[in-house]
Amino acid sequence: DAGITQSPRYKITETGRQVTLMCHQTWSHSYMFWYRQDLGHGLRLIYYSAAADITDKGEVPDGYVVSRSKTENFPLTLESATRSQTSVYFCASSESGSVRNIQYFGAGTRLSVL
């Protein structure tokens, strides 16, 4: 299916484990983003990528690692999961960095760290 897809939709893990959340888009959009959604905070940017092999930190990058070897994929890795990383994670993409461009969101991954 075309669009932006995230996997898994739900994940339960334990403190200290490594977890990778996947994001795939079929539009060949240049920009991709990872946000986390927490009650009272709205969505906050973790990392973003302007193109393949170009990534940069957002507002809350600590404890996360990203890569972008291909334009269509933008995985997010929690190297050693902590309880504070329990959240809903959203991936998004946009055609360019223009302020007018719409960001399109995936359905999200709900992560619980026990």
Add this chain to the structure above:
Amino acid sequence: GDSVTQMEGPVTLSEEAFLTINCTYTATGYPSLFWYVQYPGEGLQLLLKATKADDKGSNKGFEATYRKETTSFHLEKGSVQVSDSAVYFCALRVSQGAQKLVFGQGTRLTINP
């Protein structure tokens, strides 16, 4: 820094009532403004946008006007339906920096029949 402040929820209305969800912002430069909607169990969907002062965005009966003088982008709908029950996010995007969206905290709207 750039920020968005939204009317706190939750908001509960009866069907066919008039809706206003307030949104104000602080930004450097000339932001674009957006309203996103999140239905239960789903990701965020763009509801409407405005890219310059005095622009009015509209979609599905919802409207919002970009007011630079009051730094506001309030969401309105004349007659809400049960199907409008969702969480609504106001957001801005600025031209410099991370090209990110800056979100408000979200407003949960429940419409009762």
